[in-house]
Amino acid sequence: xxxxxxxVLKGAGGTAVLGLALAAGLFRSGGARADWNKAAFETxxxxxxxxxxxxxxxxxxxxxxxxxxDIAENGAVVPFTIASKLPKTASIAILVEKNxxxxxxxxxxxxxxxxxxxxxxxxxQTSNVIALVKADGKFYYASKEVKVTLGGCGG
Amino acid sequence: MSDPxxxxxxxxxxxxxxxxxxxxxxETGQRKDSKxxxxxxxxxxxxxxxxxxxxxxxxxxxxxxxxxxxxxxRFAGGKPGDKVxxxxxxxxxxxxxxxxxxx
Numbered sequence: 001x002x003x004x005x006x007x008v009l010k011g012a013g014g015t016a017v018l019g020l021a022l023a024a025g026l027f028r029s030g031g032a033r034a035d036w037n038k039a040a041f042e043t044x045x046x047x048x049x050x051x052x053x054x055x056x057x058x059x060x061x062x063x064x065x066x067x068x069x070d071i072a073e074n075g076a077v078v079p080f081t082i083a084s085k086l087p088k089t090a091s092i093a094i095l096v097e098k099n100x101x102x103x104x105x106x107x108x109x110x111x112x113x114x115x116x117x118x119x120x121x122x123x124x125q126t127s128n129v130i131a132l133v134k135a136d137g138k139f140y141y142a143s144k145e146v147k148v149t150l151g152g153c154g155g
Numbered sequence: 156m157s158d159p160x161x162x163x164x165x166x167x168x169x170x171x172x173x174x175x176x177x178x179x180x181x182e183t184g185q186r187k188d189s190k191x192x193x194x195x196x197x198x199x200x201x202x203x204x205x206x207x208x209x210x211x212x213x214x215x216x217x218x219x220x221x222x223x224x225x226x227x228x229r230f231a232g233g234k235p236g237d238k239v240x241x242x243x244x245x246x247x248x249x250x251x252x253x254x255x256x257x258x
Contacts, residue, residue, distance in 0.1 A: 036200045041217040077221045096219060100185055104219035107228070113211050114170060118227035122183070122219045 041103050046130055046141065049095060049103050055139040061086060064131050064142035075123040075148040082117055086135035089115035093134075097143075098127035123148050162255035164239045171233035171257050173204065173212075175226045175241055183218040199224060201244045206233050233257050 040052035050058050063085040072078040082092050092115060093106040104121040115133070123129075123146060130143045158178035164171055177199065184196025198218040204211050211230040233239070235257050242252040 036215050041215075079225075099219050100183075101217060101219070103217055105217065106215045108213045110210055110212075112232050113228060113230040116229055118225075120221040120225050122181075122221055 037106070040106070041101055044100075044102055046095060046097075046102065046132070049093070050132065050139050053093075053106075053134070053139070055134065058132060058139035058141045061133070061140035061142060064133050064140060066129065066131050066142055066144045068129065068144065068146055070145075071147045071149060072123060073149050075125070077120050078123050078146060078148070079118070079120050080129065080131075082131040084115040084131075084133045084135065084140075086115070086133055086140055088136040089133055090136075091134040092117055093132040094119070094121055095130040095132055096121060096123050096127050097130065098125050099123065102130075157249065157251050160241055160243075160251065160253040162239065162241055162253055164233070164255045164257040166233075166235060166257065167229060170229045170231050171206070171237075171239070172229045173227065173239055173241075173255075175204075175224075177224045177226075177243060177251075179222070179224060179243070179245065181218060181220055181222045181224060185218075197245065197247060199243045199245045202226065203242050204228070204230075205240045205242075206230065206237060211239075 037052060040049055043049040043052050046058065065083045067081040068079060080094055082094065084092055089109060091106060091108045094104045095102045096104055105119060107117045109115050126147045128143045128145050130141050133140045161176040163174045179199050180197055182194055182197040186194045188194050196218050199216050202214040202216065212228050237257045238254050239257060240252060240254040242250065244250045
């Protein structure tokens with residue numbers, strides 16, 4: 001990704017004319033999308049990821065339920081279902097602690113959409129998987145260890 | 156151009172359950188090819204689902220989402236015959252939009 005262009009985008013925030021020019025040209029070419037939190041996807045720890053999302057220290061919560069296999073034979077495709085019972089859940093993110101970058105995906109739930117999501121992520125190795133929930137402006141998390149047996153022998 | 160998404164939207168009680176299977180390499184940027192050169196990252200960054208013009212889910216993804224991503228979610232306020240429209244955009248700026256009718 002083009003670091004220089006990202007900086008240009010940041011600097012141009014207040015300039016309407018330049019902003020329009022960027023919207024017409026650069027945005028369409030991709031690579032530096034305004035609605036993708038590049039900083040958060042480059043973090044390596046839960047606290048840094050939350051910081052990049054604009055939050056403080058997350059609180060552990062039992063109202064977040066992670067459903068996944070305890071042992072994944074294929075780390076390339078590990079299914080996760082995350083449900084949040086926290087009132088005013090606005091987003092659910094899935095983080096894999098030992099992946100090169102911790103944040104895998106972040107889902108935003110408008111009013112009327114159940115705070116529930118089912119998806120599949122890659123895991124490089126056995127790791128804690130963290131579900132990070134933003135509810136009523138605060139961050140909460142739950143974690144679960146998932147063992148990955150590379151090679152698919154089930155050992 | 157990528158292959159179409161497979162989208163299924165069905166009523167589950169008073170909610171609509173949407174299941175989406177996308178066709179995408181989701182290359183991490185960590186892998187090396189047979190010559191030892193790093194395969195550049197290529198992955199879906201943004202996913203948006205709308206129903207009657209209203210966004211019902213939006214997502215930001217990193218390269219750790221599995222190849223040919225699967226996604227399922229549930230929203231209220233839909234009825235059979237309504238359309239659910241899903242759009243993804245990847246880090247190269249490629250875009251794909253598909254729709255399904257709620258049954």
